[in-house]
Amino acid sequence: MDGNLSANDISHIVDADRAHVWHHLTQHKPFETGEPRIIIEGKGMRVWDQKGKEYLDAVSGGVWTVNVGYGRESIANAVRDQLVKLPYFAGSAGSVPGALFAEKLISKMPGMTRVYQTNSGSEANEKAFKMVRQISHKNHGGKKFKILYRDRDYHGSTLAAMSAGGQDERNAQYGPFAPGFVRVPHCMEYRAHDQGMGDLTGEAYAEANVKAIEEVILAEGADTIGSLCLEPVTAGGGVIPAPEGYWPRIQELCRKYDILLHIDEVVCGVGRTGTEWFGYQHYGIEPDFVTMAKGVASGYAAIACCVTNERVFDMFKDNSDDPLNYFRDISTFGGCTAGPAAALECMRIIEDENLLENTTKMGERMVNNLNALSESHAIIGDVRGLGLFVGAELVTDRTSKEPADEKLVAQVVAECGAMGVIIGATNRSVPGFNNTLCFSPALISTADDIDNITETVGKALSRVFG
Numbered sequence: 221m222d223g224n225l226s227a228n229d230i231s232h233i234v235d236a237d238r239a240h241v242w243h244h245l246t247q248h249k250p251f252e253t254g255e256p257r258i259i260i261e262g263k264g265m266r267v268w269d270q271k272g273k274e275y276l277d278a279v280s281g282g283v284w285t286v287n288v289g290y291g292r293e294s295i296a297n298a299v300r301d302q303l304v305k306l307p308y309f310a311g312s313a314g315s316v317p318g319a320l321f322a323e324k325l326i327s328k329m330p331g332m333t334r335v336y337q338t339n340s341g342s343e344a345n346e347k348a349f350k351m352v353r354q355i356s357h358k359n360h361g362g363k364k365f366k367i368l369y370r371d372r373d374y375h376g377s378t379l380a381a382m383s384a385g386g387q388d389e390r391n392a393q394y395g396p397f398a399p400g401f402v403r404v405p406h407c408m409e410y411r412a413h414d415q416g417m418g419d420l421t422g423e424a425y426a427e428a429n430v431k432a433i434e435e436v437i438l439a440e441g442a443d444t445i446g447s448l449c450l451e452p453v454t455a456g457g458g459v460i461p462a463p464e465g466y467w468p469r470i471q472e473l474c475r476k477y478d479i480l481l482h483i484d485e486v487v488c489g490v491g492r493t494g495t496e497w498f499g500y501q502h503y504g505i506e507p508d509f510v511t512m513a514k515g516v517a518s519g520y521a522a523i524a525c526c527v528t529n530e531r532v533f534d535m536f537k538d539n540s541d542d543p544l545n546y547f548r549d550i551s552t553f554g555g556c557t558a559g560p561a562a563a564l565e566c567m568r569i570i571e572d573e574n575l576l577e578n579t580t581k582m583g584e585r586m587v588n589n590l591n592a593l594s595e596s597h598a599i600i601g602d603v604r605g606l607g608l609f610v611g612a613e614l615v616t617d618r619t620s621k622e623p624a625d626e627k628l629v630a631q632v633v634a635e636c637g638a639m640g641v642i643i644g645a646t647n648r649s650v651p652g653f654n655n656t657l658c659f660s661p662a663l664i665s666t667a668d669d670i671d672n673i674t675e676t677v678g679k680a681l682s683r684v685f686g
């Protein structure tokens with residue numbers, strides 16, 4: 221823990237925070253009497269708060285971001301060297317790290333060719349939405365403008381991204397939303413019965429589910445649908461991998477109706493799901509847009525990207541005489557060079573330390589440990605995930621699948637925190653379903669880290685549910 225800060229310094233920082241900082245996603249009333257948590261320092265998998273308390277971070281900086289762990293001097297050095305040389309120039313010009321990072325990223329994404337740099341996941345998704353709208357105007361008389369999004373998926377905090385938001389508690393009180401966004405059913409096999417799909421499982425569920433999406437397309441008119449935007453594994457909506465056979469059918473559907481496929485890899489991208497660099501690559505699909513943020517530079521600098529294939533890119537340069545015929549968009553901080561400098565170094569670390577393999581191994585260990593816990597904790601209804609991206613849904617009854625009370629779920633998170641392990645839970649997401657514990661430890665996790673996390677969860681479940 222940072223020895224440079226005296227007790228007086230810390231108390232000043234806490235006072236300044238309580239007086240002036242508006243924390244994200246936080247009700248501030250409790251801070252009138254208690255203290256907000258302030259994270260002072262991080263090293264590897266661990267962070268320390270203002271009281272000097274050490275935590276094992278099982279959520280990579282709270283929101284699945286610090287994928288290569290804290291305290292990486294090589295990233296800090298790469299960013300420092302780049303900032304001294306050139307911190308910024310608008311993205312209408314190129315930069316050295318921007319070009320080298322784009323080349324490296326594309327080498328991991330066969331079929332994709334162009335990287336549009338922005339500064340947040342929400343913004344990256346909005347770029348794709350804008351491209352879809354512009355393609356509709358250029359090629360379809362403005363008619364193919366609708367964007368399909370999925371129940372339970374999340375694509376960001378800006379108003380257009382929320383218009384594509386499938387989490388009604390996140391969206392509540394922020395409407396009205398942008399027109400032209402249409403919801404399709406989620407793909408959560410565990411809750412197929414809530415969708416009127418009875419007890420269908422596996423391929424049969426995937427088939428019925430994708431058919432339900434097709435029905436939405438036909439009802440809206442296929443010639444009005446520009447794109448389908450999906451998370452490869454739904455994150456904040458409950459950590460939901462799609463059932464077997466889902467993705468090839470989605471690809472087929474998009475081809476059949478000439479719908480562009482937009483995969484939101486903001487959480488899954490750059491290693492989080494193990495073995496592959498991106499979540500969609502587990503399923504052999506060929507997206508038109510891939511958006512990413514969080515883990516791209518592991519939070520060492522802000523960088524997000526909207527990556528497209530050449531088919532999309534070509535549509536923006538086919539008539540250079542037309543003054544409107546290019547992507548007329550700029551993201552000021554999309555020209556910051558710290559982002560690609562940090563991202564390049566992050567990718568080097570992932571390769572040199574074999575973190576994709578480690579993620580697969582440690583993810584399997586975590587799922588196995590949680591499944592073992594479920595034998596002694598009936599409250600665990602379902603364990604699911606891919607790589608180091610794992611959820612455990614808590615239910616009061618395994619037959620009815622009644623969600624556990626969210627206050628008790630929050631108490632499990634708090635008990636883990638008290639025992640020095642930071643875990644997460646779905647939060648103000650789907651009404652009545654804030655009942656999934658979320659785990660996304662850094663890709664550097666060791667077997668001991670994973671065992672420590674799941675043992676602590678076991679103790680917390682015993683304390684809260686007996």
Ligand SMILES: Cc1ncc(COP(=O)(O)O)c(C=O)c1O
Pocket residue numbers: 283339340341342343345374375376377451455456484485486487513514
């Ligand atoms: C799947 C997904 N897409 C987009 C976003 C938005 O990213 P940002 O917070 O960087 O705008 C998030 C954030 O949690 C996310 O989980």
